[in-house]
Amino acid sequence: MSVALLNLIETTLNGLMAGVMYSLVALGFVLIFKASGIFNFAQGVLALFAALTLVAFQTGQVPFAHLVNAIFGTELHKWGPGLPTFLAILLTMLVMVALAFLIERLVLKHLINQEPIILFMATIGLAYFLEGFGDLMWGSDVKALDVGLPSGGSFWWEDVTREWAAEGSGYYGMYVDLLDVSAAIVAVALVVVLSLFSQYTATGRALRAVADDHQAALSVGISLRTIWVIVWSIAGFVALVAGIMWGAKSGVQFSLSLIALKALPVLILGGFTSIPGAIVGGLIIGVGEKLAEAYFGPMVGGAIENWFAYMLALAFLLFRPQGLFGERIIERI
Amino acid sequence: MKLKTLALAAVLAVGSGPALADLLFPSFSYRTGPYAPNGIPFADGYADYFTLLNERDGGINGVRAKVVECETAYNTEKGVECYESLKGDNPLVIQPLSTGITYQLIPKATADGIPVHSMGYGRTSSANGKVFEWVFNYPATYWDGASIAINHIMELEGGNLSGKSIALIYHNSAYGKEPIRTLEELGKKHGYKFTAIPVDHPGQEQKSQWLQIRRDRPDYVLMWGWGVMNSVAVQEAANIRFPMDHFIGIWWSGSENDVLPAATGANGYKALALANPGKEYPIYADLKKYVYDAGKAAGDGTHAGEVLYNRGMYAALLAAEAAKKAMEIHNTKDLTPAMMRDGMEALQITSALMTELGLPDFGPEFTVTCANHGGSGLGKVQQWDAEAKTWKVITDWIAADREVVDPLIAEDADAYAKEAGITPRDCN
Numbered sequence: 001m002s003v004a005l006l007n008l009i010e011t012t013l014n015g016l017m018a019g020v021m022y023s024l025v026a027l028g029f030v031l032i033f034k035a036s037g038i039f040n041f042a043q044g045v046l047a048l049f050a051a052l053t054l055v056a057f058q059t060g061q062v063p064f065a066h067l068v069n070a071i072f073g074t075e076l077h078k079w080g081p082g083l084p085t086f087l088a089i090l091l092t093m094l095v096m097v098a099l100a101f102l103i104e105r106l107v108l109k110h111l112i113n114q115e116p117i118i119l120f121m122a123t124i125g126l127a128y129f130l131e132g133f134g135d136l137m138w139g140s141d142v143k144a145l146d147v148g149l150p151s152g153g154s155f156w157w158e159d160v161t162r163e164w165a166a167e168g169s170g171y172y173g174m175y176v177d178l179l180d181v182s183a184a185i186v187a188v189a190l191v192v193v194l195s196l197f198s199q200y201t202a203t204g205r206a207l208r209a210v211a212d213d214h215q216a217a218l219s220v221g222i223s224l225r226t227i228w229v230i231v232w233s234i235a236g237f238v239a240l241v242a243g244i245m246w247g248a249k250s251g252v253q254f255s256l257s258l259i260a261l262k263a264l265p266v267l268i269l270g271g272f273t274s275i276p277g278a279i280v281g282g283l284i285i286g287v288g289e290k291l292a293e294a295y296f297g298p299m300v301g302g303a304i305e306n307w308f309a310y311m312l313a314l315a316f317l318l319f320r321p322q323g324l325f326g327e328r329i330i331e332r333i
Numbered sequence: 334m335k336l337k338t339l340a341l342a343a344v345l346a347v348g349s350g351p352a353l354a355d356l357l358f359p360s361f362s363y364r365t366g367p368y369a370p371n372g373i374p375f376a377d378g379y380a381d382y383f384t385l386l387n388e389r390d391g392g393i394n395g396v397r398a399k400v401v402e403c404e405t406a407y408n409t410e411k412g413v414e415c416y417e418s419l420k421g422d423n424p425l426v427i428q429p430l431s432t433g434i435t436y437q438l439i440p441k442a443t444a445d446g447i448p449v450h451s452m453g454y455g456r457t458s459s460a461n462g463k464v465f466e467w468v469f470n471y472p473a474t475y476w477d478g479a480s481i482a483i484n485h486i487m488e489l490e491g492g493n494l495s496g497k498s499i500a501l502i503y504h505n506s507a508y509g510k511e512p513i514r515t516l517e518e519l520g521k522k523h524g525y526k527f528t529a530i531p532v533d534h535p536g537q538e539q540k541s542q543w544l545q546i547r548r549d550r551p552d553y554v555l556m557w558g559w560g561v562m563n564s565v566a567v568q569e570a571a572n573i574r575f576p577m578d579h580f581i582g583i584w585w586s587g588s589e590n591d592v593l594p595a596a597t598g599a600n601g602y603k604a605l606a607l608a609n610p611g612k613e614y615p616i617y618a619d620l621k622k623y624v625y626d627a628g629k630a631a632g633d634g635t636h637a638g639e640v641l642y643n644r645g646m647y648a649a650l651l652a653a654e655a656a657k658k659a660m661e662i663h664n665t666k667d668l669t670p671a672m673m674r675d676g677m678e679a680l681q682i683t684s685a686l687m688t689e690l691g692l693p694d695f696g697p698e699f700t701v702t703c704a705n706h707g708g709s710g711l712g713k714v715q716q717w718d719a720e721a722k723t724w725k726v727i728t729d730w731i732a733a734d735r736e737v738v739d740p741l742i743a744e745d746a747d748a749y750a751k752e753a754g755i756t757p758r759d760c761n
Binding site: 070131262 | 367542544572594
């Protein structure tokens with residue numbers, strides 16, 4: 001194979017991997033939108049909050065230590081050596097469930113039967129609150145996150161693909177990041193588990209019933225408030241997974257909340273109500289932006305992938321306003 | 334009786350003269366938002382130094398310094414709002430801590446007669462004091478930084494860069510684009526091939542850029558990044574197994590935040606330094622006694638000795654010394670921004686002075702003049718030791734190539750003067 005073709009394959013492969021990372025964030029949006037019709041602006045911040053909490057459990061950080069030390073001049077930092085990763089993840093999940101419960105109690109409960117735009121505005125407020133609260137609780141420092149996932153380029157894959165190039169071409173093999181491969185495996189597992197959960201469990205069926213029709217679900221005895229707690233807990237779990245994957249790449253810091261911006265074109269393209277849509281949308285956006293950056297970027301000065309993702313999503317909107325997998329909304333007047 | 338008391342009070346008031354107002358040093362900080370991890374240590378260092386002067390010395394020559402923080406979140410619009418809200422309060426010097434904000438404030442502050450100090454950032458050509466009377470960027474500029482990095486590489490390559498390739502990965506903003514022209518000109522002079530690779534804000538995803546670097550295999554990569562862009566770039570460089578000692582960041586890409594997330598992968602990464610890292614300086618004993626232990630620190634004390642904390646402290650030190658110089662020149666302790674500007678323009682930082690201030694061999698010696706607002710243009714190179722989790726300074730002060738940098742500064746300053754209708758001052 002020619003080196004140019006191998007480079008094209010490499011770019012496509014890395015685009016697919018990046019797309020999986022975007023899908024992980026988009027999944028959280030889809031879950032909440034499906035169950036409650038709320039576009040959860042706070043999903044990115046949930047990922048940040050989950051990752052911050054996980055690092056704190058891993059490292060034994062005292063909550064609000066910065067605040068307490070600054071006010072009282074104390075030297076509080078750690079309560080101990082920290083917890084093993086598995087236990088830290090479990091405890092973080094418990095914190096996310098507690099957060100879901102509080103969100104339902106303090107925010108959503110008071111907004112039942114309100115317009116979707118009101119609920120959307122509430123999630124904007126929630127995002128700002130959680131950003132500040134996370135900073136106060138765990139500090140703004142950049143934190144390294146290591147849950148034992150492999151990272152860096154795969155030597156094996158480089159060796160295998162080096163053979164594909166013509167002899168004497170000087171090709172040094174194809175690059176694929178092991179962390180991205182882990183993320184892809186986790187994303188596939190997540191989609192399978194979520195699909196099985198929604199198809200084969202009573203709670204899952206209740207979630208789908210609420211997604212289809214709130215009023216009808218209420219009339220058969222499904223508690224909307226319980227469902228909201230469950231769905232926000234699941235979104236919290238997805239946020240934790242996304243936070244781990246992104247946090248392992250860049251360290252856990254405020255910028256993690258901005259990964260939500262990467263999910264928006266994925267949602268526009270894949271549809272707000274489809275889990276497979278979030279995955280396929282992520283893959284298309286990932287590949288599209290990487291190919292655009294590699295092949296069109298140099299012609300226009302580079303750094304085009306951010307806006308190109310939105311352009312690609314908008315182009316799809318022209319033909320399918322509901323997204324590739326979204327439900328077509330027909331309103332009869 | 335009441336009349337007597339009033340009369341006595343009146344006599345005392347007249348006799349003692351008007352009370353001196355505090356010296357106002359605004360701090361344009363960012364303790365929130367994506368750049369907070371960098372903004373917090375700088376703001377803490379800036380505030381703690383003035384607190385030390387107040388608590389230990391009773392202020393600057395006996396006049397207390399007052400630091401008022403204004404949160405910009407590294408957002409240009411908010412930075413301009415901060416300036417507008419503070420400009421009426423007699424601020425002695427504005428330190429915007431953002432190149433974008435600096436660009437916006439240059440014409441405003443010039444019109445209002447308030448000095449701006451963009452220490453190692455901002456518009457490089459503001460080093461030309463003939464055109465930029467109110468703007469200072471000592472002790473070194475971005476273009477000095479670009480040249481210092483190239484000079485360091487030259488030293489590693491035995492003085493010859495012919496046929497080498499150097500890539501710049503940069504934050505796609507006014508800040509990140511600053512060194513491009515200089516690196517292009519230096520490329521013409523030394524014969525290396527130059528490639529510029531932009532990364533959009535915030536820089537969380539850089540796969541495309543590092544795939545390009547992996548394919549092009551440049552001999553060296555320079556970085557002009559900020560915030561999360563830095564840590565992601567260091568991680569990606571480690572992932573593609575780019576030799577980290579051939580990866581050099583500007584001084585804004587060389588803090589602990591930038592390397593800690595990549596753990597051992599960041600080992601050997603280099604960055605330029607405006608001043609030394611660490612807290613092995615006599616001033617830290619005073620900071621502990623008068624600020625940290627007294628519960629008067631701006632933060633919780635965890636950032637002491639970090640690169641950006643030291644830089645904030647250094648910025649405050651330079652401001653305080655300029656204020657002293659202004660008092661000396663104008664023979665008054667009641668300073669105005671115009672007097673402060675004169676002090677900044679007459680600033681002389683010597684090795685003896687730095688030792689006296691408790692920071693021996695911390696920063697370079699330099700002199701500011703009417704024509705030169707950019708200082709000495711010296712920088713060091715520091716290298717990250719991942720095992721010890723510390724930066725180690727590996728060179729002495731390196732000078733920029735003035736033959737290349739100065740004409741570029743003159744050219745850009747002239748262009749600005751024409752555009753803004755400024756007649757350059759006569760500095761002879």
